[in-house]
Amino acid sequence: MPLDAVEQRLREAIAARRESLLADLRTHVNLPTGGARAPAMDESVRLLVERLSALGASTRSVVGPNPPAWLSPDAAGRTPRKVVVCSRPNVKGKCRVLVSGHVDTVHEPDSAFRSLTIAPDGKTATGPGCVDMKGGLVIAVHALEALQEAGLDASWSFVLSTDEETGSFAADATLREEAARHDVGLALEPATPEGGLVVERPGSGQFMIEGTGRAAHVGRDFKSGINAIAAVARTVDPIQALARPDDGLIVNVGVIEGGTATNVVPERARAFGNIRCSTPEVGRRAMAEIGAIVAGVTVPPGGSLTLCSTLNRPAKPATPQVMGLAGLAKAAAEDLGQRLPFSKTGGVCEGNNLQDAGLPTIDTLGVRGGGLHTPTEWIELASLVERCQLLAVLIARLSRMGFSG
Numbered sequence: 001m002p003l004d005a006v007e008q009r010l011r012e013a014i015a016a017r018r019e020s021l022l023a024d025l026r027t028h029v030n031l032p033t034g035g036a037r038a039p040a041m042d043e044s045v046r047l048l049v050e051r052l053s054a055l056g057a058s059t060r061s062v063v064g065p066n067p068p069a070w071l072s073p074d075a076a077g078r079t080p081r082k083v084v085v086c087s088r089p090n091v092k093g094k095c096r097v098l099v100s101g102h103v104d105t106v107h108e109p110d111s112a113f114r115s116l117t118i119a120p121d122g123k124t125a126t127g128p129g130c131v132d133m134k135g136g137l138v139i140a141v142h143a144l145e146a147l148q149e150a151g152l153d154a155s156w157s158f159v160l161s162t163d164e165e166t167g168s169f170a171a172d173a174t175l176r177e178e179a180a181r182h183d184v185g186l187a188l189e190p191a192t193p194e195g196g197l198v199v200e201r202p203g204s205g206q207f208m209i210e211g212t213g214r215a216a217h218v219g220r221d222f223k224s225g226i227n228a229i230a231a232v233a234r235t236v237d238p239i240q241a242l243a244r245p246d247d248g249l250i251v252n253v254g255v256i257e258g259g260t261a262t263n264v265v266p267e268r269a270r271a272f273g274n275i276r277c278s279t280p281e282v283g284r285r286a287m288a289e290i291g292a293i294v295a296g297v298t299v300p301p302g303g304s305l306t307l308c309s310t311l312n313r314p315a316k317p318a319t320p321q322v323m324g325l326a327g328l329a330k331a332a333a334e335d336l337g338q339r340l341p342f343s344k345t346g347g348v349c350e351g352n353n354l355q356d357a358g359l360p361t362i363d364t365l366g367v368r369g370g371g372l373h374t375p376t377e378w379i380e381l382a383s384l385v386e387r388c389q390l391l392a393v394l395i396a397r398l399s400r401m402g403f404s405g
Contacts, residue, residue, distance in 0.1 A: 003335050006150060007393050011336065013146045014389045021142055021384040028134040029116040029127035032109030033162075038079045041162045044103040044137075045084050051141045052158055055148050057086040064163070064170025070208050070308040072166065081170035085178060087157040094155040095398040098182035098359065099144075100175065100350045101137045102164035105129035106373045113375040123381060126371075130379040136188030136366030139388035146392050147399075154399040157182065164350055167206075167312045175350055176357040184325055184403050185354040185361030186394070191368045191387070192343050198364040199326050200344035201352055202248070202276040203283045203315035209235055209294055211258070213303040215267040225265025226303040229258045232269040235305070238293045239273065242286060248278025249286055250346075276346060280356070283311050313348040314356035321360035321405035328403070329362055332393045338386055360405060365391055 003011060027047065031040045049059055062083045066072065090096060107113060107128035116127035140158065147154055159178055161171035168175065179185065192198060211232040216225030236253050243251040251273065258269025273290075277283035287309050294307045316322075326342060333340035351363025368383035 001331070001335065003393070006152065007396060010146055010150050010392050010396060011389050013149060014142065014392060015385055017142055017146070017388070018385050021138060021388065022381065024138045024141070025130065025135055025379070025384065026116045028138060029130050030114070032114060032128070033103050034105040034107035034128060035109050036079070036104075037109045040109065041103050042082070045082070045160050045162070048137060048141060048160055049084060049086055051145065052086040055088065055144055057088050057158070059084060059086050062174050064173060067167055067169045068308065068310065071206055071310065081163040083162070083171045083174040084160045085157055085174065086160070088155060091153050091155045094153065095184060095402045096182040097154065097156045097395055097398055098178055098185045098354070099140050099156060099158045099188070100161070100185060100354060101133055101140060101158070101188040102161045102350065103137065104162050104165050105132065106165050111375070118381070124378050125381055126376060126378045128377065130377055131190040131367055131369030132372045132377065133188050133190060133366050135369070135379050135384060136190065139367060139384060139391060140188055143388050143392035143395065147396060152396050152399060154395055156395065161350065168350055168353055169312065171350065172312070172353055175353045179354045179357035179359035182359060184398060185351065185359045185363070186365050186391070187349060187351040187354070187361060187363035188366040189349050189351070189364045190366040190372065191364050191383070192345070193370055194341060195339055195368050195383070196341040196343045196364070197326055197329060197362060198345050199322055199342045199362065200318040201316040201348055202278055202346060203280060203311060203352065204313040204348040205275045205277070205283055205287060205309060205311040207273050207275070207287065207290055207307060207309040209271045210306050210308070211269045211299070211303065213265065213267045216265040218263045218265060222265065226267070226300050227265050228269040228303065229266045231297060231299045231303060231305055232256065232258065232271050234297045235293050236271060239290055242289055249282050250276040251286060277315055279315050279317065280311075283315065287311060313352045316352045316355045316361070318344070319360070322355070322362065324405050325360050325362050325403065328397060329365070329390070329394050332397060333390050336386070336389055336393060338390060360403075
């Protein structure tokens with residue numbers, strides 16, 4: 001359907017925000033929120049909360065757990081990650097919209113890649129997190145402000161997390177709690193390269209196999225040693241053989257470490273791996289099979305093999321409710337003169353957690369760009385206005401028409 005008069009005013013009001021959108025993007029990109037840099041993340045959250053509070057949102061802050069020590073050895077000494085939820089009072093009868101975004105990035109704060117740089121033609125810019133996902137955070141705040149200025153009463157909450165890039169261990173409980181209080185989820189991950197909307201994601205899990213043995217001098221006392229590397233290595237081929245990419249299961253042992261020198265029998269070794277699974281059942285079965293492989297390796301007395309694992313990102317299938325919500329987004333995009341093709345990806349995000357908790361969620365409503373997680377990360381600057389318009393119109397329609405799935 002064509003834009004109505006109110007939506008047309010929204011579109012024009014957001015177009016007038018072009019320069020302020022760019023200024024806000026610069027502010028947030030220039031905050032070094034990678035490498036678990038808590039002060040910069042706190043400042044980014046503070047700036048966002050200040051804007052959301054001005055719209056009448058109340059704020060609560062939660063400190064969540066760090067990743068398990070086996071997965072992140074430095075977690076024990078790390079400042080616990082915060083999760084902040086800003087919520088407007090629910091308006092009776094309105095669709096309750098949960099917006100989700102993260103302020104952390106993967107970029108090292110002390111690297112040379114640390115600020116927003118606009119290309120000579122003015123069409124693109126590079127900068128750490130500009131597309132994943134500081135651009136998404138900026139357009140969401142502006143969309144909510146434009147909605148309020150247009151007099152459109154919406155019920156929304158905004159979850160701001162600080163550990164999405166490390167698995168959302170701190171944010172998971174809060175995401176699930178908020179999912180139960182809302183009707184739809186809109187996450188701000190960047191669009192696909194062609195500006196598309198991801199409607200299906202796999203699940204993801206991590207595992208670590210640790211072997212312990214007995215150190216010994218190779219020349220003088222070889223027979224008394226127990227080789228931990230050899231024990232761990234016997235698990236690798238059968239674990240890799242579990243992969244069935246065409247059936248929705250990827251298994252990859254990506255890191256092996258152990259030993260101190262070639263003339264010492266190694267007393268410790270570890271192998272780290274990742275799985276991607278099309279459904280939660282496929283993931284659980286894969287982890288059980290990995291466990292059986294580890295348990296089936298014979299280790300000499302005095303040695304051991306142990307397995308640690310987590311399925312921290314459940315699969316996000318394209319359910320009928322998701323496709324219904326995606327259809328509403330596609331219609332809004334087309335009414336704005338934009339394209340919104342559907343696709344799937346092998347990546348994972350907070351949308352996985354929200355949907356696993358029962359909330360229909362679409363999760364690539366952020367800006368367009370590319371080079372994610374690299375020193376050439378870039379944003380298409382026109383998408384600041386265009387995706388902000390899309391987000392605002394979509395929330396306006398959800399607020400007025402509701403969502404039944």
